[in-house]
Amino acid sequence: MKHREADIIVVGGGHAGAEAAHAAARMGARTVLVTLRLSGIGVMSCNPAIGGLGKGHLVREIDALDGLMARAGDHAGIQFRLLNRRKGPAVQGPRVQADRSRYREFIGAALSAMPGLEILEGEVADLLLRGERVFGVVLAGGEELHARAVVLTAGTFLRGRIHIGRESRSGGRVGDRASLRLAERIADMGFRTGRLKTGTPPRLDGRTIDWDLLEKQPGDPDPTMLSFLSRAPVARQVSCAITHTNPKTHEIIRNNLEFSAMYGGEIEGPGPRYCPSIEDKILRFADKDSHQIFLEPEGLDDSTVYPNGISTSLPAEIQEAYVRSIRGLENARIIQPGYAIEYDYVDPRGLKPSLECRDFPGLFLAGQINGTTGYEEAGAQGLIAGINAALAVSGQEAVTLGRSRAYAGVMIDDLITRGVSEPYRMFTSRAEFRLSLRADNADQRLTRLGIELGCVGEARRRAFEEKMESLSDLTQVLRENSFSPQDTARVGIRSGRSGGRRTAYELLSFPEVSREHILSLVPEARKAPEEIFRQVARDALYANYLSRQEQDMEALRRDEAIRIPEGFDYRSLSGLSNELVEKLSSVRPATLAQAARIEGMTPAALVLLLGRLKRSGRRASA
Numbered sequence: 001m002k003h004r005e006a007d008i009i010v011v012g013g014g015h016a017g018a019e020a021a022h023a024a025a026r027m028g029a030r031t032v033l034v035t036l037r038l039s040g041i042g043v044m045s046c047n048p049a050i051g052g053l054g055k056g057h058l059v060r061e062i063d064a065l066d067g068l069m070a071r072a073g074d075h076a077g078i079q080f081r082l083l084n085r086r087k088g089p090a091v092q093g094p095r096v097q098a099d100r101s102r103y104r105e106f107i108g109a110a111l112s113a114m115p116g117l118e119i120l121e122g123e124v125a126d127l128l129l130r131g132e133r134v135f136g137v138v139l140a141g142g143e144e145l146h147a148r149a150v151v152l153t154a155g156t157f158l159r160g161r162i163h164i165g166r167e168s169r170s171g172g173r174v175g176d177r178a179s180l181r182l183a184e185r186i187a188d189m190g191f192r193t194g195r196l197k198t199g200t201p202p203r204l205d206g207r208t209i210d211w212d213l214l215e216k217q218p219g220d221p222d223p224t225m226l227s228f229l230s231r232a233p234v235a236r237q238v239s240c241a242i243t244h245t246n247p248k249t250h251e252i253i254r255n256n257l258e259f260s261a262m263y264g265g266e267i268e269g270p271g272p273r274y275c276p277s278i279e280d281k282i283l284r285f286a287d288k289d290s291h292q293i294f295l296e297p298e299g300l301d302d303s304t305v306y307p308n309g310i311s312t313s314l315p316a317e318i319q320e321a322y323v324r325s326i327r328g329l330e331n332a333r334i335i336q337p338g339y340a341i342e343y344d345y346v347d348p349r350g351l352k353p354s355l356e357c358r359d360f361p362g363l364f365l366a367g368q369i370n371g372t373t374g375y376e377e378a379g380a381q382g383l384i385a386g387i388n389a390a391l392a393v394s395g396q397e398a399v400t401l402g403r404s405r406a407y408a409g410v411m412i413d414d415l416i417t418r419g420v421s422e423p424y425r426m427f428t429s430r431a432e433f434r435l436s437l438r439a440d441n442a443d444q445r446l447t448r449l450g451i452e453l454g455c456v457g458e459a460r461r462r463a464f465e466e467k468m469e470s471l472s473d474l475t476q477v478l479r480e481n482s483f484s485p486q487d488t489a490r491v492g493i494r495s496g497r498s499g500g501r502r503t504a505y506e507l508l509s510f511p512e513v514s515r516e517h518i519l520s521l522v523p524e525a526r527k528a529p530e531e532i533f534r535q536v537a538r539d540a541l542y543a544n545y546l547s548r549q550e551q552d553m554e555a556l557r558r559d560e561a562i563r564i565p566e567g568f569d570y571r572s573l574s575g576l577s578n579e580l581v582e583k584l585s586s587v588r589p590a591t592l593a594q595a596a597r598i599e600g601m602t603p604a605a606l607v608l609l610l611g612r613l614k615r616s617g618r619r620a621s622a
Helices: 015-026 055-064 069-076 100-112 181-188 247-255 278-284 316-323 375-393 407-418 439-453 458-480 485-490 515-521 523-527 530-561 578-587 592-596 603-621
Strands: 003-005 008-011 031-035 049-051 077-083 093-098 117-121 124-130 133-139 144-146 149-152 161-164 167-170 193-200 203-205 215-217 240-244 292-297 304-308 334-336 339-346 363-365
Touching: 008 015, 008 133, 008 375, 015 031, 015 100, 015 117, 015 149, 015 375, 049 055, 049 069, 049 375, 055 069, 055 093, 055 375, 055 407, 055 439, 069 077, 069 093, 069 100, 069 375, 093 100, 100 117, 124 181, 133 149, 149 375, 181 339, 247 278, 247 316, 316 334, 363 375, 375 407, 407 592, 439 458, 439 530, 458 523, 458 530, 485 515, 515 523, 515 530, 530 592, 592 603
Parallel strands: 003 144, 008 031, 008 149, 031 117, 149 363
Antiparallel strands: 049 093, 077 093, 124 133, 133 144, 161 167, 161 339, 193 339, 203 304, 203 334, 215 240, 240 292, 292 304
């Protein structure tokens, strides 16, 4: 049979697939991206926004490694907001309201222009195996594509099923068919799978909303961009609006819960706890008589509005009734009813930290197929899978971003160690080292690594090196100049008269110290651009905390360095409970640190494991 050859095949053109394909091609791998519809590449299937708390950190990390999401968001951004602006930089998250069309066009153009990347419209129906190794795919028409690695990013398409009330139909999302044959193949291969659910709200015609009745939500006057390469918005900026449900809304929903697919028994998979449907909210927060709704325009030339906060699987006529009970929406027309979608996912505990399947070498999984929810989580996984697939086909070691280095590392470690019982969403609270894993310093943490891996282009490399040089120069100047309490008092800094001299860098960590204070003390610092000064100030703010956190990070890195052999026999360890033997044998942690994070792991069990590993190491080196 005739077949085509490539280095890497990426299946799926969503956020994970786009990042995976672009990353693999950037690293010189001949890559084929297979997608059901060319027009579906880069589509924002759910809300028209990128970033947020935790999610914004992931977007910045994607950008630091020269991925697409942040630049696409900035190109399409019609409202920019920095969430948690009043809190410290460690928990601030940039967010962009995007024009769907502009976002999709940017992603499509970037992929089409990428050398070494071919985009193919088609359905992947089967995976090709040689023994346990995956070496390609079979399209629905029978054509074979051979490759040395396959990245599978199936999103919500594996046995996807759309629910609106009691109506149910097969589909990966509205307007797209589900992937049934591939789902059957995955089941036949013995993967542990489950079902998850997500949902969307009804889309509204903005021309039928009474905007004058509603509270406006403008963007920030000083926009914070997603990408380190962006300087200012390029699209016209707009305001969103805020409204609320009310007791009448709740009564309509409560009286019709039996018709909801979620509560009528049609859906078996759990939904995202942190993005509940309006039915969930009414039941779980029965004491509340109001829930906030953000009315988010979907584009500059599109009248569609996304009412963030009322996702549902109620029948269309019930959706219309409850929408029209809401202030400002009394005459609103529904363009597309909200719906729930249920789909298969693969238990991510069967993956290596590289996102390669342990049991099927050559196959990488990324995105919602691993049990996550959200564009940002999918994009970060796609990027890491694409990089590691490219490293694999060139005979290089996989790269692992540990918990101390990146939010993407936290997410992947959570997935492969703990698995999921509901769609996984990133939060800043998941990161133990969030003081150092800030959105503002993602490039300082990761871009040098990206340059070494070969996934960072020349333009970003130059910009990064210029920035690092400027940061180093300013930091050195500020550390070379020290001042007494009398000196600082003369420029208005109330640091007290006790204590010794402090460097200008140390003074920057004081919350009341401004840029003007420092410039009064160190005039030569005026040479630094304002953004460079702000970044040095952020670094200075956390410097004292980070020195203490570094001890914890070093302890984690020591444990990460203690590798557990791939075929380690946990049953040979006397003293381990049967439950822990089963969990360890199932998860097969790659390091001692990963073993420590398995639910139910005890200090005594870790001591047993560490002792055996040390003895094995001594024998191996003897």
